[in-house]
Structures are given as C-alpha cells and as structure tokens.
Amino acid sequence: MNDPDGKPQNLKQFQHKTIVLNFWATWCEPCREEMPELSNFYTENKSKNLVVVGIAIDEEKAVQSYLKKTKVTYPIFADEDKGVILSKNLGNKEGILPYTVIINSEGNIQKTILGRVHKDQLDAITKPLLQPSKNL
Template identity: 45%
Template sequence: MSKKNLPAYIAVAVVFAAIGGYLGIHKEQPPITAAAPAGVTGPVDTLYKETLPDAKGVATPLAQYKGKAMLVNFWAPWCAPCVQEMPELSALAAGDEGKKLQVIGIGIDSPSNIAEFSDKYKITYPVLVAGMSGTELSRQFGNTGGGLPYTVLIGADGQIKKTYLGKLKFDELRKDLATL
C-alpha cells in the first residue's frame, strides 16, 4: 500500500464504518412474545434472581417486583437516546400508568457514573447499576446486538409482552400498556 493511496483507503473505511453503524442502530429487533418452556429458567426468572445496587449503593432485590407489570429500561449515561427518553419515562412512572406498572432503569456503566448522573437528573423510578453485566442480561431478553436503549415490557404474569430497541415511541408504548 502506498502512502499516496492512504487517504482513499481511510475514506472508504470511514464510509463502511458509518454504514455499518447506521445499519446496526436501525436494525429492527423482533418482539419476544413466547415464554420459556416449562422447567427452563427464562430471562424474567433470571431478572427476578438479581439484586442490584441503586445509584446510592443500596442493594435492591428485583424479586420484590414479581407479580407486577414491569417496564425494564437498559440504558447508559453516555447514550443520548437513553437520556432523551428519561423525562418521559419519569412522567410515565409518576403518572396513572405508574400505579399499575413498575418502571426500572438498569444502568450499564460504572456505579460512580450512574450516581453522578442520578444526582444531576431527577428520575422518578428506580435506577439500578448493573455495569457491563447489564449488557449480557439485556441479551437474554433478545438484544443480540447489545444496543441501547433497550426496553422490555413484562406482564404481571412474568411473561415478556414486547421489547423495544432504540428510543421509545411513547404513543406505541401506551397502546401496548393498554393491553396489559
């Protein structure tokens, strides 16, 4: 490879990286609606077995939400769409829907970054710290690419009703909540 062609190679690499990034972000993830077969521990059971610290470091057993509909939002402070949807998630949690639905944020970052973020923004729902293990947990719910934000709607029966990759469309979410 000659130095004369290097700028062309770099330009081609940047174009392909941009295309790959765009396709990765805009890839549709099919909703997961089937439950795990009897006797097989599914992702919801795995979630209920977790005890995660909140932004202040207080351990929060997720089993306490068993029997209640949940909206589990996997997010990170460095994820712009995650941060953009948080005010609407807070309003949802604080409103009438919040009486029937537990909204939970599972942060994929360091405890110090999530604590700093939580101090800066007023979030009305539990924000828990999973670190990088949160990515693996979201993958169990069907987030094969590990993209964020990733949100899972779980019925009070413990069944996954729908998953959402990318910034939530709250009109669609409210329609889905009406079916619970």
C-alpha cells in the same frame, strides 16, 4: 443488582407487576432523551400495578453523578456487567442502547424495543396489560 448508591436490590420486588425494563447508559444520548417520558409514564401509571425500572449499563459513580443533575421518578439500578448479561438474556443480542423490555404481571415478555422509546408507544403496549388490574 445494586442501586446507584451500591446497595443490593432484588428485582423480585417487582414480581406480579407489569414491568417496563429500560436498559440505558449515561453516555447514551437517546437514553437520556427518553428519560423524561419514562418518568412521566411511570408517574401516570404506578398506581396501576406498573413499574418502570432503569438498568444502567454503566459505572455506579457515573450513574450517581448523572442522577444528581437529572430528576428520574422510577427506580434505577447500576451494574455494567450484570446489566449487559440481563439485556442479552432478554433478547438484546446486538447490545444496542437504549433497550426496553415490557413484561406482563405473569412474568412474560410482551414486547422488546431496540432504540429510543416514546410514551405513546408505551401507552399503546401497556394499556391492555393494565386493564385487568383496574377491575380488581
């Protein structure tokens, strides 16, 4: 997938990390509402082998424009077609946004959340996933 500047990025760069994969779009109000919480969650947990990745199911230009106005601390990728396919492959059969998938460091899906996610949900779901990395 591409970053908002159109540069190809490989999702394998996040292998062996706990991943909070968030599918969103610039036109989606609940998506925009949850972004500050996702940013705070990422900032608090990135040192614990966790990454939040935003996949915009949107046009690159719309994402670029949105990100100029909105501070996001986590990596964002933009691909309307691949994003829809990946979202469906990860269980979003209805195509609802936002859609969040939590993947453990072994690459297994731990939880999927249809609709707006909250930081306290993320804390509760990821806490057991992050504990092993603290003991390394």
